[in-house]
């Protein structure tokens with residue numbers, strides 16, 4: 291994974307627009323957050339291999355970055371993205387790594403399902 | 406330090422945890438002692454910890470590459486403590502509580518029928534914090550409970566929830582594992598992607614005789630699970 295170059299990522303988002311893609315998205319504080327700090331309210335969300343088509347997408351911000359994808363009748367978005375890269379199947383991986391190196395958010399797309 | 410006891414000689418030990426590294430901190434010394442005696446030990450690890458969050462910054466792994474990294478770490482840790490029979494059960498991290506409960510129980514029942522263990526080591530249901538730990542513990546308790554009482558393997562559980570002491574009391578089993586601590590440390594180090602942030606400071610503190618960390622890592626603690634009124638695991642709703 292490399293630090294996000296917004297122009298480069300915008301190009302990639304454009305490339306996947308208008309076709310059926312598989313999407314992985316997650317956000318989490320980790321299952322232990324409330325164990326280490328009982329005042330901490332732990333929350334997260336996860337979706338893997340959602341099949342969808344977006345009309346267009348945008349990356350915005352000065353870093354960490356935000357990415358939004360416009361669907362026919364809805365939206366996908368993620369914020370806090372810091373890094374991007376690819377897996378061996380050519381899926382576009384975007385992730386937000388916090389100051390301790392822990393994954394905080396992930397948004398991933400590709401034309402084939404994730405394993 | 407509370408008094409420790411001798412580890413009994415077992416016929417076969419079955420260890421069941423959901424995540425690579427669950428075995429390293431709490432029980433790897435005990436496992437190393439069993440394998441040192443040539444007692445067969447099977448470790449069924451239900452997932453590959455696919456959802457681990459320690460990916461580094463700068464990142465050394467991605468959401469997609471992490472499972473292979475953790476699989477290799479798990480194999481290395483198993484080797485460090487002499488486990489010959491490591492089974493990766495192919496379930497997915499953070500999904501176990503959503504699995505079919507009967508399927509989870511059957512997975513354990515099948516292992517018990519195949520291996521005929523005299524001891525099973527897992528988490529203590531209700532006191533193991535992570536939803537995957539809890540789902541694993543429930544499946545094990547249900548599988549063992551279904552066995553006729555005289556034929557049940559012993560069930561030794563690991564508990565670490567903040568309310569453990571108040572609610573179920575102190576562990577009834579304390580093992581001194583100092584003589585195999587080097588193997589335990591090797592197992593902890595094998596899971597380097599997940600442990601690097603804590604191992605940095607750990608080694609020096611653990612070496613300090615009498616310190617809290619020394620005792621936490623040189624002794625291992627288990628709660629014997631009893632199938633009496635302390636057993637709070639419900640039957641599967643059909």
Ligand SMILES: [Zn+2]
Pocket residue numbers: 423424426427535538
């Ligand atoms: Zn775990």
